[in-house]
Amino acid sequence: MSIDKPIARVKLSDQVQSRLLSFIHAEKLRPGDPLPSERELMETYSVGRPAIREAMQNLKRMGLIEIKHGERPRIAEPSFDRMVDQMSETMRHLLIHSSTSLSHLKEARATFEMEVGRIAARKRTPADIEDLEAILARQDSVRLNAPAFLKADGDFHHRIALISGNPIFSSLSQSLFGWLAQFHFDLVRKPGLERITLDEHWQIVEAIKKGDPEETARVTEAHLNRANRLYHQDNYSQAN
Template identity: 60%
Template sequence: MGRHRMLACHYTSIPNHAIWQLALRAPRAWYNGVNSGPFSVHDGPGTALAPVVPGPLVTRSGLTMTEKQAEPIARRKLSHQVEERLLAQIQDGHMAPGDLLPSERELMALFQVGRPAIREAMQNLQRMGLIEIRHGERPRVAEPSLEQAISQMGETMHHVLAHSESSLGHLKEARLTFEMEMARIAARNRTQEQVGQIRSVIEAQRQTQYSAPEFLALDGQFHLEIARISGNPIFAALSEALFSWLAKFHAHLVRSPGHEDLTLAEHTAILDAIEAGDSERAAREMSDHLNRANALYSGRHNQRAVTQA
């Protein structure tokens, strides 16, 4: 209450700029205007700030701000500020891929901060895939890599897929649509050399069908080679990522033990359609292949649920 009285009294000695500073820091009730209650802030004899009602704050000079905008500016971590400055240098083109960054000591002197702030900023930039850090060497700007950018999403995807059944369903739907389109494009663009490459992958799968890890890796290679026919590196990176996320976190969606011969037959049917240049048949064969795998998963999932109940 003492602080409230201080604001209401001796107002003639408070400069105008101090009134604005007090207004930013005081609760709204402290400056409800003249004669509106015990907590009035005046700017001089016979004058007062306009009565404040719920809504924007208005200063004497007419500046309007919301309560959110008028909140005190929070202090930010030094490492975040260092990170932003280095990021700006990279994004503005002042440092190109392969360029060496200043040493830790040079950055400490440049930004006038301690070693922990520099190291934390560097670690954040490394996690973002923007710089490379090797023991005993100065950090350097990383070469752009779609594969690296997508692979860095792996742990985030693990978290999403592990805790959201709907997200897993959305991922399966997205993969189905994507793989069908890759099959269509492959049927239109394929060369005999590319078809031969994929046939060699199927044959390698046939030789390793009793080795689960190798069979699974070659399954991903089959889908990757189809995406590569598009000539678009983003499609290839997405194909690899979609398969690897499922293989790593939900392997039962991309491999069904005991059904290796069926997988090989379906892969062969997909490739035959691609080789024949029949884009719609290729897409249909791909759809049947992935929907069959999804159906097997759903059956096993429901069976486990009944058993556990």
Template identity: 60%
Template structure:
């Protein structure tokens, strides 16, 4: 019995153009912020029409590799971890909204990550770091009656703890993990009494970090996040 070979799928013309543009961007001759050739120049060089050029450029823009502004030639985008994570957000929210297992895995990943961030913060903290953490908690306390502001301050606190590590990727990840989860259980911190408890737990984390106690810092962060996880399960498993 012979097997009929699968048909070979033709690539879209814009995909071919995209590969050529990627080669230009990654070739090393252009720096972030440099202009790419004009649309007309690319049409001539690649011998393709305007639609293929524009579709390829839009794909590269979605990938965060190209900046497109009205009336200007496209530029090579400046590397940005924040931008990269932002582009992932809608996809992540789609995944989380359709998979309880993914939500559980994300909470577990955040717990492991944040506990280690607290441990590192206790080891590396400076006086200015502690002052900034105290200020962040103070701002959150002042925003306790404003749901959106309270949540923003909450996220800022966790990012501030991660920032002490000195690794900017950790700071961006802390914010992303918080934002992805907050999108689904913002109501948990708005239950009566939860705002005060959140602030108390943040204060305890800062106290431990200020004391330079890595174990106590990790435990304070774990207690804080495990409390939130427990409330989540109580609310959605009932």
């Protein structure tokens, strides 16, 4: 005798969300276009206000619509920054509870930063070099101020990504650094080693300035792997 599995019921708000997505696609709505009012949607879909509002909030979290008090929801402007920001809670869960995910993220960041460095070495302008040198001068001046030093560190790597001219690289650079800084602080800053960090940053700038992609990639890899090795050493010492 076989027992049929219960049929999973789809939440009402999920049904509304699916229908709203179909409506957006069918009507070819563009950023700034308004959606129907809550009352109109309630009448069209024959559901109550809670289901409409929950569906709208889901679409807002997805970065697809904007909701302002007293106005109709509108299609949001696409944003890479918003897209990666929405991944933060998922990354938080992965990084806190999965050592494998942390290893994968470190590997991905090193590979990403190396390639971004190669691109920067090919595309850099005198203004780019001036900006990078100014960031390092600021980082040097705040090396005894942990939060300010960390911010300058992130600004440095982000500025290298900006040289590419690719907004996806720019957003990913900020997010990769931000996720590690927020959930594994010791991977992006080691107290007492600020001078070493600065020296390595200057090596990266010099390689970019020379226009040498492979040298830039090499010193970037050495910089990031040095931090990864120190992280493993600290954790091994704590475990023993």
